[in-house]
Amino acid sequence: MIEHIIEIAFYLSTALTLFILMLPSQYGPTPRGSSDSAAEPKTTVQVLVLGDIGRSPRMQYHALSIARGGGQVDIIGYHESDVHPDISSHPRIQVVALPPHPFCLQTSNRVIFLLLGPVKVLFQVFSLWWILAYRTKPVKWLLVQNPPSIPTLAIASLVCFFRQTKLVIDWHNFGYTILALKLGDNHPLVKISRWYEKAFCKSATAHLCVTNVMASVLKKDFKLESPILPLHDRPANHFQPIQDDQERKEFLLSLSETAPVRGLLKEGKAEVIVSSTSWSPDEDFSLLIDALCRYSEISNTSKPRLPHILAIITGKGPQREMYVERISSLQNNGKLRNVTIRTAWLSTVNYARLLASASLGVSLHTSSSGVDLPMKVVDMFGSGLPVVGWSRFKAWPELVTDGVNGRGFGSSGELVEELIDLFGNPAKLEKLRIGARESSSYRWDDEWTPVAGKLLGLV
Missing domain, CATH: 3.40.50.2000 (Glycogen Phosphorylase B;)
Structure with missing residues (x-):
């Protein structure tokens, strides 16, 4: 028994010695540049x-x-x-x-x-x-x-x-x-x-x-x-609200993703929603797809008629292709007649301008732990964009004040209700936009x- 212990100790000490010998020659946190340099960090x-x-x-x-x-x-x-x-x-x-x-x-x-x-x-x-x-x-x-x-x-x-x-x-x-x-x-x-x-x-x-x-x-x-x-x-400083409605509209019309609905945007008959996603399991994108299908169904018979929704989904991730195929199938089967969905990957500047130009942000982050928060909502507030988001986790109230700068939902059915209420009552949406702009004043x-x-x- 003692021989085995000695043998194990020998191998462990040898491995540790080799490990230390592989280390670089410098161990201390030496500053970069000479000590008398005026630019020393x-x-x-x-x-x-x-x-x-x-x-x-x-x-x-x-x-x-x-x-x-x-x-x-x-x-x-x-x-x-x-x-x-x-x-x-x-x-x-x-x-x-x-x-x-x-x-x-x-x-x-x-x-x-x-x-x-x-x-x-x-x-x-x-x-x-x-x-x-x-x-x-x-x-x-x-x-x-x-x-x-x-x-x-x-x-x-x-x-x-x-x-x-x-x-x-x-x-x-x-x-x-x-x-x-x-x-x-x-x-x-x-x-x-x-x-x-x-x-x-x-x-x-x-x-x-x-x-x-x-x-x-x-x-x-x-x-x-x-x-x-x-x-x-x-929000970082490059996320800023755009106050001029005409400037917001012109930017949206310049995007290739808005091509299918440019006529409706010019006539004021379409609203743009934005959702940024990593296309990962902790964001169930089915919630938004199901809600938009239901919205399309209801909007065809509602009076007054609800606006057309252009949903621009930004981001990269492992489940993107799966959802793109599902969206294409729904469009081909006529399930999204009053809704257009487009995916995009934009530059930092254009993403910030898109948030500032859209009508509503959507967060699908469900939180695996219940104690983290989606940074995308912070960016949306920085751009003066009101948000509807999944709110069934503990930390949500640390970010969103319900009815002031955003609203929460806990199912696709509740999300549909929020979309219908806000797009059917522009004054309510504008109230949330004012709250989001106020939230944007406190920066990173x-x-x-x-x-x-x-x-x-x-x-």
């Missing part, structure tokens, strides 16, 4: 997202705020779509791209997902370790988006330990609750993921999170002792500076 930060940087607005906003506050930033993630233009042009921000996953590791099939999952994690482990330990210089702070938590939290914790870097986790949601959408709450991998998330998050110096409710869960259930700082999402930097800025030593 106030701090150095790596912002890490194990996802597409261009589709991670909150992490981009973090990077911009740090850089504008005098810090030097590496933003690390997949470079699949265009980043915010200010990111690519800012002299204090460097985009460090993670190598993309091999195509053979991508699947939506549950069984294949379980088989390829470990291989995908190993690929990510190698990629993250190479970038954080070799490709980039040591920094004072590492700000990590969570989820995904596997393998991000473990690798980040190890790198921070050896490089004497302070780890900050920015909680958008919980990784294990998202995994449960695919596998179920009682699946062993979900339980392991939950344990993993709770174990490795304890190495962080501090935690940021998107809602007060989430902060309570982190303190009570995760039993964290390090500071937990709620940092609500707020107003929220970020006294919380994250103070934590990172920039104020």
Whole structure:
């Protein structure tokens, strides 16, 4: 028995020694540039997202705020779509791209997902370790988006330990609750993921999170002792209301997605709704499709006649093609006679202008945990766009004041009722628009500076 213990200890110590020898020669958070440089940054930060940087607005906003506050930033993630233009042009921000996953590791099939999952994690482990330990210089702070938590939290914790870097986790949601959408709450991998998330998050110096409710869960259930700082999402400055109705109409008419209904838009007989989605399981797009089918049916017999709806759906994601095929089938079968649905992927500037020009925003985010919030609603408010959204989760009231800047629904039937009520009563819709514009006055930097800025030593 003792011989076995000695043998195991020998192999473990050998592995640990090899691991340490593989580390880069620099461990301390040395500042970039010479010590007497006038342009020496106030701090150095790596912002890490194990996802597409261009589709991670909150992490981009973090990077911009740090850089504008005098810090030097590496933003690390997949470079699949265009980043915010200010990111690519800012002299204090460097985009460090993670190598993309091999195509053979991508699947939506549950069984294949379980088989390829470990291989995908190993690929990510190698990629993250190479970038954080070799490709980039040591920094004072590492700000990590969570989820995904596997393998991000473990690798980040190890790198921070050896490089004497302070780890900050920015909680958008919980990784294990998202995994449960695919596998179920009682699946062993979900339980392991939950344990993993709770174990490795304890190495962080501090935690940021998107809602007060989430902060309570982190303190009570995760039993964290390090500071937990709620940092609500707020709109960035490029999301602004457009006050001139004519300017809004002209922009809508310039979009290729509005071509089928341009005549109706010119005559004021069509309304534009916008929904931004990741086409993922935590957003049941069937809710909106079913509601629009019912709206089309009712609008054909209503008096006065309800306006035609043009629904523009923006975003990329795994379930997009499935829903596009379903929409095409419904249109061919005459189920969407007073409704037109178009999908789009717009530039940052045009997306902001679309929100400011539309009549109503729709959020289908159902929340796997019940304690996160959809950032798309924040962007809509920043553009002065009122919102109807799925509201059956705890954190919803932290974002939307029902009847003031938006309304909630809990089924496709309730969504139909909201659409009919608002488009049948323009005064009610205008009241919500006024409330949304008022909500747009409080911006990202107003929220970020006294919380994250103070934590990172920039104020």
